[in-house]
Amino acid sequence: MKLTLIGTGAMYTAYNSACSxxxxxxxxxxxxxxxxxxxxxxxxxxxxDTILVTHMHGDHTADIPFFIKYIFNxxxxxxxxxxxxxxxxxxxxxxxFNAYNFENEEEFNREFNIEIIExxxxxxxxxxxxxxxxxxVHGEEKPALGYVINDKIGFTGDSGLCEGIEKIFKNSKLVxxxxxxxxxxxxxxxxxxxxxxxxxxxxxxxxxxxRDKTREEIINSNIENIEVNNDFFEIEV
Numbered sequence: 001m002k003l004t005l006i007g008t009g010a011m012y013t014a015y016n017s018a019c020s021x022x023x024x025x026x027x028x029x030x031x032x033x034x035x036x037x038x039x040x041x042x043x044x045x046x047x048x049d050t051i052l053v054t055h056m057h058g059d060h061t062a063d064i065p066f067f068i069k070y071i072f073n074x075x076x077x078x079x080x081x082x083x084x085x086x087x088x089x090x091x092x093x094x095x096x097f098n099a100y101n102f103e104n105e106e107e108f109n110r111e112f113n114i115e116i117i118e119x120x121x122x123x124x125x126x127x128x129x130x131x132x133x134x135x136x137v138h139g140e141e142k143p144a145l146g147y148v149i150n151d152k153i154g155f156t157g158d159s160g161l162c163e164g165i166e167k168i169f170k171n172s173k174l175v176x177x178x179x180x181x182x183x184x185x186x187x188x189x190x191x192x193x194x195x196x197x198x199x200x201x202x203x204x205x206x207x208x209x210x211r212d213k214t215r216e217e218i219i220n221s222n223i224e225n226i227e228v229n230n231d232f233f234e235i236e237v
Contacts, residue, residue: 003153003176003206005233006037010059010180010211016231017059018209020155020176026050026129028147028155028176032062035070041232045070046077050126053085054136054157055144056092065097072112080113084124084131086143090116119145132171136164139187148172153237158209160186161193169201174237179207179228182217191218191226198225206233 002023009015017031021038024047038045045067054060064083071077083089093116094105103111117124119133120143131149136159138144146168148154154172159165161184169175177189177197184190191214194205205226207218219228 001150001153001237003174003235003237004041004043005176005206005208005229005231006034006041007031007231008208008210008229008233009215009231010209013210013212013215015210018178020208021048022129022149022153024048026052026126026131026149028052029054029060029157030063030067031059034063035066037231046075046079049079049081050129051081051083051085052131052147052155053083053089054146054155055086055138055141056089057141057158060158061092061096064093065100065102068112068114069102078113080115082115082117082126084117084119084133086145087118087120088143089118134164134167136160136168137162137186154203156189158188160184161189161196165189165193165197169197169203172203174204174206176206176208178209179205179214179218180209180211182214190214191221194218194226195223198223 004021006019007016016033016037019034020028124131134146136144136146138158146156148171154168154175156178158178180188181190184193207228
């Protein structure tokens with residue numbers, strides 16, 4: 001599988017917000033700026049057929065309406081797009097369209113070929129991909145999810161250290177991990193948590209959702225298997 005880090009930053013950094021892409025087909029979260037980031041890379045947005053949403057905060061969902069309108073209104077595509085996310089996600093996406101003064105719910109259902117799959121602790125098979133979802137803890141934002149694709153690449157979303165995070169690390173070889181803080185809390189993983197997890201599970205960690213101070217701290221620490229990459233980084237896994 002090819003992994004592309006579309007964005008590796010937290011809000012209020014020079015890096016695009018956390019967003020990853022698998023094989024130019026499955027995208028994990030769509031924060032503000034995602035569509036432009038992918039166009040800069042020359043990615044054919046019409047090749048993306050699945051959106052995984054970890055939770056409904058704006059720095060993970062803000063570009064979903066722009067992506068949908070680009071695919072169906074601008075490119076005139078008719079192929080189905082699957083959106084997989086926490087229970088209640090369809091209602092939240094409709095609210096986002098309303099906030100942007102885009103299509104209402106009736107127009108959304110009529111004009112866009114979208115299947116929305118609401119999950120919590122589920123396994124979904126799409127083409128050659130098995131996507132497992134895990135409930136994680138992100139403060140008062142409930143439910144929040146992480147994912148593992150093909151028992152190979154994990155995505156924590158935003159989360160503090162919890163049972164779901166441990167399961168994601170246990171069932172992955174590489175984890176694209178929330179790395180917001182130097183010391184983790186009940187909303188975000190910290191560099192301290194990453195050191196514990198990499199010792200216990202021996203994964204490779206690609207840091208994302210990085211604040212500037214945390215990015216600097218992790219780079220300077222140079223700990224094996226905890227890796228900081230810039231936006232647009234690509235690797236075959």
